[in-house]
Amino acid sequence: MADAAPPLAPPRRRHGRRESIWRWRRGDLVIFALSWLAGMGLCIIATALVLFFAVKGAQYLRPDLLVQHPSASVSQAGSGGFLDPIEGTVLLGVIGLAIAVPLGVTTALWVVEFGRPRWLARVVESTVEIIAGTPDVVLAIFGLALFELGLFAPLSFGQPGGAFGRSFLTCGIIVSAVAIPSIYTATRNGLIATPRQLREASYALGKTKTATIRRVVLPAIRRDVATGSALGLGRIIGDTAIVILLLGATLQIQTQSNTPVLGLLRGTGSTLTTYAFNASPAGDGNAPTKAYAAAALLLLLVLLLNWGVGRIGRIGGPPLHAERRLGA
């Protein structure tokens, strides 16, 4: 009997001879060079932004700023920290997502899974596109006009001739509109990309369409929903115009009454974006170091959110389909 063959080991990976890029057509070379330049240029801009605010943040962002209430003072030393804007950012993010996620996901579900009559589905698609393309200041003006109607007084508080119109609730409702398009689009694309075979497998087990959507399709697209929501949250915490017009942009959170939760929701406040705007030379706070600190914190939050989006992509095991490797 012959000796057992030695185990087969893979050789060191190497490429055979390749064509030199200098033999490419000139047009291909130009496009190749331009794509490299564009990619590198964007990297430089992003790196400069992060480095600039990392330096400014290290310079001005002190831990006590995170826990002190802001106060109106002409001197930077006496103007406190930005605890209230941080709380306002979190609260607005929660309210905005609580409205935008159900609306965005169910709208996408209806359009993709049911979508009859067809013309109505097309109208819904166009509506989302219109919302996506509307500048936030336009949404804010519309929201203020709407919520100043006496009918909506319970969302803020009534005043002669209508309602105040500015509160966490009214601002949350309008700011959710800037998050809906990204949630809708991500959900819709996830639904369209869900393999038909997966649905058929569920139908073949005797499941109804609704059971299939609820138990098979939605779990299959949860990372699309999560990604869309994280992007939407980024839009919400980065918004300024809606917050200035609809949250009142008060330095401190002003509750509307002593009722624990409702008083807060009907109250006014600010977020890190409006705080940074007010504190900057463009605003009337005149506290540029605080503006830098708040902007650095905001950028840190956005970076964390981006990192979170990447992590979400890995929740719940491998994806249904192998994702294309970059640079392959």
Place this chain on the structure above:
Amino acid sequence: MSILAQRIQIVPQAEPEPAVERLRLEDVSVFYGGTPAVRNVSFSIHQGEVLALIGPSGCGKTTLLRTLNRLTELTPSASHSGRILLDGEDIDEIVDTDLRRRVAMVFQQPNPFPMSIFDNVGFALREQSRRRPRRHEIAPDVDRALQRAGLYREVRDSLDHSALRLSGGQQQRLCIARAIAQQPEILLMDEPCSALDPRSTATIEDLIRQLREDLAVVVVTHNLQQARRIADRVAFMYLGDLVELGPTEQIFDDPVEVETREYVAGVFG
């Protein structure tokens, strides 16, 4: 004499009892739009047998298979004529979800749901009623289905892991476990091994032979040797027609029709 008569009475019957007919097709044609994909097919499938549908690509095997659990209804342009009877009842009269629980299906590509191994099998058992059963209530049935599919020993310690982490062969056995968990009467299999390696294929073929004891199996396959290994009867389809149906040995060794002879001999296909 009387003793002899008594003896004759207790001698077991020489002829085996005819198998119970589960599914009967009467003059079934299937159309996509106005184009017939399957023409005037009639045959029956019995309890305890494996029937293989063979034929070249585009001959209507898969279409016919998908008509048996009315999955063709998901294709808006598809329609069928003729009658298909499940235990004597017209399948058009059976509610679609009930029919598909009785006539289960395994597809060409393993298609586990993006959930745990347990939940994949449990999904088939859950939501039959308005009250969602608890895990411990369905656990015995899930275990039994995994055991019958020959997967239990490999996954018993990882029932809560994602089913997408299993190998292709394991995923396909999971899909079989999922399909038989509801104890269907018929199991339809659409080229269940075409995406698998030879070792996984052998495992699944063994499994098909075992499953035959409890239900009737209809397998669509491109692989003639596989049909020969697993099937009791073979139906040869060509261009939408059922050309010949008979015991496996006869179809492969002594076919009646010229097309069948040429197809199994590899003249075309």
